[in-house]
Amino acid sequence: MIKPNPLIDGTGFKIGTFASNADGGLSLATVPERWQARWDDCLTAARIADRAGLDFLLPIARWRGFGGEIRAREWSFETFTWAAALAAVTKRIGVLMTVHVPVLHPLYVAKALATVDHVAHGRAGLNIVCGWNPEEFAMFGIALDADGYAMAEEWLDVIERLYTASGPIDHHGRFYTLNGAVSRPASVQAPRPPVINAAFSARGRQFALSRCDRLFTVYIDAADLARQVREAETVAAAGRSVGLFTTAHVVCRGSAAEAEDYYRRVTVEQIDEIAVDNHMRDKARHTSADEYQRYRQRFAGGAGTAPLVGTPAQIADQLIAIAATGCRGIALSFVNYAYELPHFCDRVLPLLERAGLRP
Numbered sequence: 278m279i280k281p282n283p284l285i286d287g288t289g290f291k292i293g294t295f296a297s298n299a300d301g302g303l304s305l306a307t308v309p310e311r312w313q314a315r316w317d318d319c320l321t322a323a324r325i326a327d328r329a330g331l332d333f334l335l336p337i338a339r340w341r342g343f344g345g346e347i348r349a350r351e352w353s354f355e356t357f358t359w360a361a362a363l364a365a366v367t368k369r370i371g372v373l374m375t376v377h378v379p380v381l382h383p384l385y386v387a388k389a390l391a392t393v394d395h396v397a398h399g400r401a402g403l404n405i406v407c408g409w410n411p412e413e414f415a416m417f418g419i420a421l422d423a424d425g426y427a428m429a430e431e432w433l434d435v436i437e438r439l440y441t442a443s444g445p446i447d448h449h450g451r452f453y454t455l456n457g458a459v460s461r462p463a464s465v466q467a468p469r470p471p472v473i474n475a476a477f478s479a480r481g482r483q484f485a486l487s488r489c490d491r492l493f494t495v496y497i498d499a500a501d502l503a504r505q506v507r508e509a510e511t512v513a514a515a516g517r518s519v520g521l522f523t524t525a526h527v528v529c530r531g532s533a534a535e536a537e538d539y540y541r542r543v544t545v546e547q548i549d550e551i552a553v554d555n556h557m558r559d560k561a562r563h564t565s566a567d568e569y570q571r572y573r574q575r576f577a578g579g580a581g582t583a584p585l586v587g588t589p590a591q592i593a594d595q596l597i598a599i600a601a602t603g604c605r606g607i608a609l610s611f612v613n614y615a616y617e618l619p620h621f622c623d624r625v626l627p628l629l630e631r632a633g634l635r636p
């Protein structure tokens with residue numbers, strides 16, 4: 278009997294880590310303790326998160342970095358192989374992979390995802406990304422497809438059919454042709470492991486809300502998040518409940534002043550300005566000129582995600598406010614996951630349990 282995947286088991290407000298497979302995590306700070314994402318670092322962070330009862334590990338799929346002095350995110354581990362290795366050494370936590378749809382054939386993904394799900398005894402999950410960075414896709418000789426989400430729909434159809442078919446399947450679609458295709462074993466989780474997506478475009482959100490199990494988003498403030506929760510509920514197909522999750526970067530310290538000081542250091546004073554410019558240029562199509570200025574600190578701190586800065590009690594209060602919007606989970610990044618997760622888990626999680634947010 279396999280245990281339900283903690284990412285989607287319906288208990289409490291879900292907390293996971295984001296981007297620990299990549300250099301810097303989501304941060305563009307140049308401080309000496311910046312995250313290096315060496316394999317042993319990944320292992321340490323995953324073990325801390327697993328033992329503390331966090332719910333998921335979400336890696337970032339990155340093929341090129343943001344240049345600058347630190348070449349942030351150029352070093353990142355491929356997410357299927359990363360997840361397979363972590364699945365073997367963790368016990369409870371959900372282990373996700375992140376895939377750019379056009380880069381991997383669905384027959385390959387069906388087999389790779391099922392493999393990780395078997396290693397994890399049913400704790401695997403998949404983050405489906407259609408892509409936004411033309412330079413990254415150019416590395417594969419692929420153009421960004423305006424209809425990327427149509428491709429994702431067909432891609433997911435193929436994977437779902439491969440898992441549920443009793444024999445070989447033929448598929449003659451717009452994007453893929455498969456003749457007599459089989460993929461055994463199917464995943465442990467039936468009919469497939471949970472899939473998530475983090476679209477912002479209307480077309481992308483339609484895909485996420487009709488085909489995925491969780492939609493991830495970023496938010497400006499609690500009111501913005503509450504609006505997005507309501508919108509997602511309205512758009513979701515009748516009878517489908519797709520929980521909205523979000524993401525944030527954390528600086529949690531013993532005193533508010535200490536947290537604020539460190540936050541300023543890692544988002545203003547000691548940052549790779551060129552990498553921040555490059556990252557924001559890549560994101561410019563999602564961001565107005567006004568927002569660009571307002572969000573520079575958010576890009577330096579966490580790729581445009583919201584900051585959670587303060588004492589354990591202050592961070593817990595912010596997480597309680599996020600959960601009160603109807604948002605059902607959050608993926609967190611840290612300047613250094615291995616140094617900072619123990620403090621976060623020891624000091625913030627008990628407050629959330631006391632508040633009834635987590636079992």
Ligand SMILES: Cc1cc2nc3c(=O)[nH]c(=O)nc-3n(C[C@H](O)[C@H](O)[C@H](O)COP(=O)(O)O)c2cc1C
Binds near residue numbers: 479494495524
């Ligand atoms: C939590 C989260 C995780 C994401 N992970 C990745 C990733 O690993 N690789 C990537 O290229 N894009 C990633 N994205 C970007 C989204 O998948 C999406 O492409 C982007 O938000 C633009 O939305 P659109 O595709 O609807 O235009 C992520 C976004 C969020 C909020």
